[in-house]
Amino acid sequence: MNVLVVGGAGYIGSHTAKQLSRAGHTVTVLDNLSTGHEWAVKWGLLERVDLANQQQIERVLEAHNIEAVIHFAGSAYVGESMQKPAHYFNNNVTNSLNLLEAMHITGVRNIVFSSSCTTYGIPTQVPIAEDAPQNPISPYGESKFMVEKMLHWFHECHGIKWVALRYFNASGADPEGEIGEQHDPETHLIPLVIGAALGKRPPIQVFGTDYPTPNGTAIRDYIHVNDLASVHIKALEYLFNDGTPAAFNLGTGMGHSVLEVIKMVEKVSGKKVPHVLSNRRAGDPAILISNPNAAKTSLQWKPIFASLEIIVKTALEREYQSQESVLVN
Ligand SMILES: NC(=O)c1ccc[n+]([C@@H]2O[C@H](COP(=O)([O-])OP(=O)(O)OC[C@H]3O[C@@H](n4cnc5c(N)ncnc54)[C@H](O)[C@@H]3O)[C@@H](O)[C@H]2O)c1
Structure with a gap:
């Protein structure tokens, strides 16, 4: 299949492009490289295009005979979205x-979209299933929710089939x-903890030690990027087998606290993680765990790489490899 990976120079998009290519699909990456990297586009041609330019999107869809789109592109910082809501509604919505309009005009009928657990806001119960209320508490979460609604209407009105994947961490x-x-800046816990362990980043701030969790720190559901990547291929197969458009949660169904992540990085790296205990951050739920x-x-x-140990090991090994290539070059 000819697949357009929109945002394929980014973190999750590049891992998905690799798996798509391994599975025999022809990948084209559409990306403006605003947060992605040219070096990460290794499994398909890069079309350096901004999604703001609908005519260029149409050109790319036609030039590469695209049959399906996987849409990762967007701005993805919850905190930044509170400072710059217009940017988030503009870039994400x-x-x-x-x-979607370019797909409609060129007759491309299938899309898999990167949504987010932030569409649920503060959950009323965990684990979170797909029918839980969606009450986003940031422009970022709201922007993802709005795209889910647009997907619904583009299916109703134009027959575009979709799957929305609500990723956890x-x-x-x-x-x-x-x-x-x-990512730059990096806001995700595991690379920050690894950076602190290796002395490349400042000590980790643990926000909140009085949550109603076993050790008082917040719990999240970490899913390995390769498991995320493989589900996108499954979602394409689902659409081509006449699956009904739907949203799915993507997590492991298991949660790990901030202190557990720190301990795991210490175990895998053999190094102490300097950390500072701080107060809770506004808007951070105590526990976010998916029902997958x-x-x-x-x-x-x-999920195949479901253990926290594998997640940390692969992230750490990649970090060591990047350090080596910096030294060699
Ligand atoms: N990383 C997570 O834990 C997580 C969780 C939930 C949802 N998501 C969503 O998954 C998607 C991918 O996340 P990621 O961590 O790989 O992010 P990323 O920033 O690494 O990748 C996003 C890619 O989209 C590109 N892009 C952004 N705006 C564009 C535009 N206007 N035109 C063309 N390309 C554009 C960027 O250059 C980048 O390559 C995002 O939509 C994000 O909101 C991520």
């Missing part, structure tokens, strides 16, 4: 609208070490 790196997570059963059943998918 308006630009996704351009993509993407983490880890390509076990072969070719690509990994490199719908994805497992409907998409016939199951």
Whole structure:
């Protein structure tokens, strides 16, 4: 299949491009490289295009005979979205609208979209299933929720079929070490903890030690980026087998606290992680854990790299490999 990976120069998109290519699909990456990296585009041609330019999107869809789109592109910092809501609605909503309209005009009928657990806001119960209320508490979460609604209407009105994947915490790196997570600024816990352990980043601030959790620190559901990548291929198969458009949660269904992550990085790296205990941050829920059963059943998918140890090991190995390549070059 000819697949357009929109945002394929980014963290999750590049890992998915690798798996798509390994599975025999032809990958084209559409990316403006605003937060992605040219070096991460190794499994397909890069079309350096901004989603703001609908005509260019149409050109790319036609030039590469695209049959399906996987849409990772967007701005992805919850905190930044509170400072710059217009940017988030523009880049995540308006630009996704351009993509959907370009698909409609060029007759591309299938899309898999990166949504987020932030669409649930503060959950009323955990684990969170897909039918839980969606009450986002940030422009970022709201922007993802709005795109989910647009997908619904583009299906109703134009027959575009969709799957929205609501990721919990993407983490880890390509076990072969070719690509990994490199956000700037980095806000995700595992790379920050690894950076602190290696002395490349400041001590970790542990926000909140009085949550109603066994050790008082917040609990999140970490899913390995390769498991995320594989589910996108399953989602494409689901759409091409006439699966009904739907949203699926993507997590492991297991939660790990901040202190557990710190301990795991210490175990795997053999180094102490300097950390400072601080007060809670506004808007951080105590526990976010997915109920991934719908994805497992409907998409016939199951996580393979589900343990926190594997997640940390792959992230750390990739970090060591990047250090080596800096030294060699
Ligand atoms: N990383 C997570 O834990 C997580 C969790 C939930 C949802 N998500 C969503 O998954 C998607 C991918 O996340 P990621 O961590 O790989 O992010 P990322 O920043 O690494 O990748 C996003 C990619 O989209 C590109 N992009 C952004 N705006 C664009 C535009 N206007 N035109 C063309 N390209 C554009 C960037 O250059 C980048 O390569 C995002 O939509 C994010 O909101 C991520």
